[in-house]
Amino acid sequence: MSALQHDLPEGTIEWIESVAAGRVESLRRHVARREAWIVDVACDDGSRLEGFLRIQREDGGVDPRRLERETRITQALERCGIPVATVHGWNPELRTTLFARDPGRADIDRLEDPARQRAIMEDFMRVVARMHQLDLDALALDDILGPRPTTPEETALASVDEICSQWSHFLGGYRDPLTTYADAWLRRFVPKEVARVSLVQGDTGPVNFMFQGDRVSAIVDWELGHWGDPMEDLGNILVREFYNPCGGLRGLFELYAREAGIPYSSFAARYYAVHQNFRGMVPIHYVCLNAHPRESIASYLCYRYVGDRATCEMLAQAMQIEVERPEMPEGEGERDILAESAIHAQDADVVPAIEDPFARSRAEAVKTLVACMDRKRRYGKALDAIECEELGALLGRRPDSAAEGLVLLDAAIRAGRFEDESLVRYLTRHAWRDEWLYAPAVALYPERRWSEID
Incomplete structure (x- = not known):
């Protein structure tokens, strides 16, 4: 059997094998925002354990008990008959949980x-x-x-x-x-x-x-x-x-x-x-x-800009404020042969040659980030001018830049100097423009709309 390729903390594989009473045969990184691994163990009794390994590295960040909490809740719900993944083991020193891998689908x-x-x-x-x-x-x-x-x-x-x-x-x-x-x-x-x-x-x-x-x-x-x-x-x-x-x-x-x-x-x-x-x-x-280099920042950009627009629209729904999508700058902006060459190389030469799903996703992310940087160069000035015009109407004076205007608007909100309707309408237009600017990242969740509810 070839050596397992991973960067898990020392002792993790040995712990999995002790929990499963067997030998880890395969291990691969799961493509997800939170770190996880697909694990297969050949058990000593001849059975096979199909596992899903979660890990919370280092000091756990701002929420050090996040994975422990997830593990405890899952165990409690299973005892109460709620369908959840079985917990095979939790290691507090490694901050690692081995869950059973459900054979079903999520999509x-x-x-x-x-x-x-x-x-x-x-x-x-x-x-x-x-x-x-x-x-x-x-x-x-x-x-x-x-x-x-x-x-x-x-x-x-x-x-x-x-x-x-x-x-x-x-x-x-x-x-x-x-x-x-x-x-x-x-x-x-x-x-x-x-x-x-x-x-x-x-x-x-x-x-x-x-x-x-x-x-x-x-x-x-x-x-x-x-x-x-x-x-x-x-x-x-x-x-x-x-x-x-x-x-x-x-x-x-x-x-x-x-x-x-x-x-x-x-x-x-x-x-x-x-x-x-x-x-x-x-x-x-x-x-x-x-972002840490380990993070998939391309997916985070998608969540940020789609999420900001979604938040604005839901605020408007809750307060019964009518909002609309603004017009975007016309044209394609000035071309950049360097960006176009980098995107083509990733798309045509690099990604197709990669078999590992996680490595392929990282290569796709590189292409996305280059495309986002190119769009910021192409459209940044035009969008900045639009923002300054609209912020000037809200603030009573035109700021020198969109960045300055957003800081001034933030201060006005903190001081309570705003009117909900005009503010929500501006924030929605601003969010739509950001989502449009970062279109290569947003392609992960394109054209998302809120569903009607009862």
């Missing part, structure tokens, strides 16, 4: 049969309804999830406050009008009533569950799980269906309410869609500005 958005998509989503809503009715004492997770909220404000804002605290080193000096406004908006418009506190996933919905046939076989990715308002998970589903469209959401939230016996609020669902986007976009903005 419900790629199914061509609308009836099957609907059947799977209906089953998923029933699973979520069951999960939200679980006895919290029986889960025995208070030691890792912390105290349960007792007021609507605590329920809605605990995870917002946590994100702001975890990323205070970044947010303290970051001047982004949308981030500042979304934070303030979430605090101004907390839903007034919470039917009950439940275990919520914090990022649930399409592609974060596996399915076999027409049934959900495992809900995955529990690192953001916490005590919260059940409506938060409906907002999560709204967000994830935006990125992974699978037939729309009409009727599904009403089905959930019937199954769970929990009142449904369309405003709360939209509120929590903004809530999830804010919680997710803070670290994504950070990575886009401070």
Whole structure:
């Protein structure tokens, strides 16, 4: 057998083999935003363990217990009969968990049969309804999830406050009008009533569950799980269906309410869609500005610019503000033969010659980054002029640059000197222009639109 190729911490392979009682036969990096590995083990008893290895490296960053929390929640839910991946083992020293690898699929958005998509989503809503009715004492997770909220404000804002605290080193000096406004908006418009506190996933919905046939076989990715308002998970589903469209959401939230016996609020669902986007976009903005070479920054750029536009549109929906997509600069800008040559070489010569899926994805990312840099060179000045014109109308004077204007607008938002309607309309136009500028990265999730809800 050839030597395993990996950069896992020393002792990881030996730990896997001790947990599985066998020998690791194959190991490959999984293509995903969070580091994971596909592991196959030939067990001593003649069976085969198909594993999915999660790892949280070094000191764990701003959330050092993220993987431990995911592991504990998964174990608790399996005990309660909720479909999740079996945990084979957790190693606190290596910060590594070996999960069972579900043989099903996650790509419900790629199914061509609308009836099957609907059947799977209906089953998923029933699973979520069951999960939200679980006895919290029986889960025995208070030691890792912390105290349960007792007021609507605590329920809605605990995870917002946590994100702001975890990323205070970044947010303290970051001047982004949308981030500042979304934070303030979430605090101004907390839903007034919470039917009950439940275990919520914090990022649930399409592609974060596996399915076999027409049934959900495992809900995955529990690192953001916490005590919260059940409506938060409906907002999560709204967000994830935006990125992974699978037939729309009409009727599904009403089905959930019937199954769970929990009142449904369309405003709360939209509120929590903004809530999830804010919680997710803070670290994504950070990575886009401070990426480690290990990170796939091309995918982060996509999430940032599609996510910013989505947040603006959902803010508008929640407040019943009409917004529209602005006109973009015409023409192709000045060509750059160097950029064109680099893109062609990656596309025609490099990527086709790479067999390893992870290495291929990295090569594709290089092409995307070169294309984004080229578009910034082509259209940057034209977009800057548009931003200065529109910011001047909001601020009362034209800034010398878009960068200066955005800092001034951020200061105005912090001081409360804004009117929601005109601000949301500007932020939406600004987000559309950014998404258009970074079109090569955004191609990962092109032309995404919010689904209508009950």
